[in-house]
Amino acid sequence: MALRRYALVGAGARAGMFIRALTEDHADVARLVALADTNPARAAAHGVDVPIYPAADVAGMLRRERVDVVLVTTVDRYHADYVVAAMEAGCDAVTEKPMAVDAASARQILISSEKTGQKARVAFNYRYHPLHEAVKTIIAGGEIGEVGSVHVEWLLDVRHGADYFRRWHREKENSGGLLVHKAGHHFDLVNWWLDDSPSQVFAAGRLFFYGENGRRHGYARDYDRAHGAPAAEGDPFALRPADEPRLRELYLETERHDGYLRDRNVFAPGVTIEDDMAVLVRYAGGASMSYHLTAYAPWEGYRVMVNGSRGRLELEVVKNDHVAPGAPGSTRLLLRPFWAPPREIPVGGSSRRGHADADDRMLADLIRPDAPPDPLGRTADARDGARALLTGLAANESLASGQAVRVKDLLDLEEIV
Structure with a gap:
């Protein structure tokens, strides 16, 4: 071959x-x-x-x-x-x-x-996480009946969340903001779980913590980038690429070619994206989603609740329970049927490499011609990419206008054969 x-x-x-x-x-x-x-x-x-x-x-x-x-x-x-x-x-x-x-x-x-x-x-590597596959299987199998609503709360801690404000993501023209760049993962998950498309979106959000607001909160220090800046010493928000071999090799030692700085001050001027965002989505099939993304939390993880006509599914993932390298985490997937005790769903999967091996599993699916048939339909095509993107774009439009936005007014997928 x-x-x-x-x-x-x-x-x-x-x-x-x-x-x-x-x-x-x-x-x-x-x-x-x-x-x-x-x-x-x-x-x-x-x-x-x-x-x-x-x-x-x-x-x-x-x-x-x-x-x-x-x-x-x-x-x-x-x-x-x-x-x-x-x-x-x-x-x-x-x-x-x-x-x-x-x-x-x-x-x-x-x-x-x-x-x-x-x-x-x-x-979309999140589709390949064993926990997310389990959610898909339970919903598709009808164990909670017809889905009426979904609630998603996603927390990025002040180590991970801050990183989007150090690099090119901080400018909306480059990344579309976190509602496109980061939440696109989450919107795709819900689209995939429900096998549905967003039809209307309303959003509220702002830049609350990072950027020049850091001065109001008492965090701002007077430097543009951390490397070589005395003012960055002792700053928990500062990234030090000289101390991390891969960052030094990829960015610090190559910046002379293009001037790209990987270690910007997260409280420096010039941030044009939001760090606190709430979104309401109506889907074509009638279900709704409430979603909140916080990029300055004291712990990292997410909670998902899916309400159906026969019960409720609850997922909680604690990636770290406080802001520290190696802080403990936990996961729990709980099925709550009507008129019966809640039942915890055991989920396998390791965390050897990349998102509980989701990266490795995704890459095998994308690269190998002999990949087995996938009954969960995890491989995401251009239409899946557009559906996730359009949720974020409609949310950005709603932030700007203060009005609910019809997704097909941005792009009508049914017009493209």
Whole structure:
């Protein structure tokens, strides 16, 4: 069997997962043949013996390296550009979420896929987490009956949450904000669990904690980036890339090529995304969702409650119970049927590598042609990517207007055959 030829565009930290999968875990069916990035030193830091191309010459790379599949792990605002370029060149594409950061780009991807016959898939690794698979199985099996409503509370602690305010994600034009970049994972989960699409969205939110508000809360210090700044000494919000070998190699030692700073002060001016967001979603099938994302919590994890006509399903995941490396966590999945005692659902799965092995399982599904049939339908295509994106885009539109937003006014998926 001929090996499928892969090229990767975007050589930041997330790229390492795909590189490892292609060069080690699935080298029997796939071959990495090229990397492309705006920063040649960052691409070289991955230590892979393949040609490195400038991002401006992706078209030439696809042609010269006879690429079959393009993996896109760039800054979010460029995902659609490379996905469309890949399909127009006769390649399939796999992109990190979000698929795009605006409705026009999502539409372009869908039309290009229909026109060329090439596939565009989205790397929604949360679908492959054993807990989330269990939720899908219980709902699809009818154990709680018809779903009436879902509530999701997602907490990012002040280590993880702060990181979105140090890097390029802090600017909405790059990431779409956390309602697109981060919550896109969560919106996709609910879409997948319910096998439904959002129809109307209302949102309220603001930048409350980070950015220049840090001065009001008593956290702000006078520096722009942490590296080499005396004012950053002792600041628990400061990232020190010189102390972390992989961050030093990928970012600190390569910033001279493009000026990208990985260690911005989270309370410095220039933040244009929100850190506290509430969203109400109505789905086409009639169910509703209430969702809240907090990016400055004292612990990290999430709670999901699904209310149905025969009972209720409750999921709680504590990734760490306080802000400290190695802080303990816990998980619990509880089924509460009507007129019967609650029953805890045992769920297997390890945390050897990446999101309880969800990354590894997703990569096997995306890369291996011999992957077994999947009754849960975990592989996400371009329409799945658009549904998750549109929830976030409609929420952003609602933040700006103060009004509920009809999703099809942004992009009507039924118009695209």
